Amino acid sequence: MNASSTHLTEQCIPIMSDIDVIEARGAARALATRVGFTGVDPTLIASAVSEIARNIVEYAGPGEIILSVVWNHLSMGLQVVARDQGPGIADVSSVMRGVRTTSRGLGRGLRGSQRLMDEFRVESSLGQGTTITMRKWLP
């Protein structure tokens, strides 16, 4: 991911239950619209946030989702960081390739969210939790 400066509008939503999933995707949609995303984009961002927030609730809760506005030299965008202290993912790359799946579809949610966003990064280690950072840039 490119270096970029963040801030001003940083929002942190604690994720503990399914109600927080709704809260998080609502906040993501609102911020996306404020940043200037139009058309289908706010829905794509809200859907990606819904999936990764749901992963936290189902596999790794509690956790948090941090929304912020980011810039690079070309454009402005929205960054979503999802962080938990859950069990972690043993082999991120096989989950992302779809080699390893889980009964309820952790990998599918991650791969789907990746398709909805422009940048997507998973950092995870067993017993330490998982941090997902994803960004979408204004077209």
Next chain:
Amino acid sequence: MRVPILKQGDYVIASIQSALTDDDLLQLRDGLAAHVGRYRSKGVIVDVTVLDVMDSFATRTVRDLAQMVRLRGAKTVIVGIQPEVAFAMVQLGLDLGDIATALDLEEALELLRNECK
């Protein structure tokens, strides 16, 4: 947020009014399955027009709902999936299987009338 379930002749119409929690969705699923038995309904219409996101859980629950309703002898039609929501669902790799869908209530009723003759 409970979803109101209306009976209209042989059909049952559930009109979702706002974003639903997982519990709301499960209640809707179970409520509709019970309704079909109680009123001998032939068809179930679920209006999702107001939903601005259908994620994996919502999609799975709607699929289960339709399957339960089918096992109870009725048919389900999902109405009003917004174009952006449809786009996001495709990108997420989610689908509703062979559940009937319609653009609006009128079309859904028409579909059920033709199917349930």
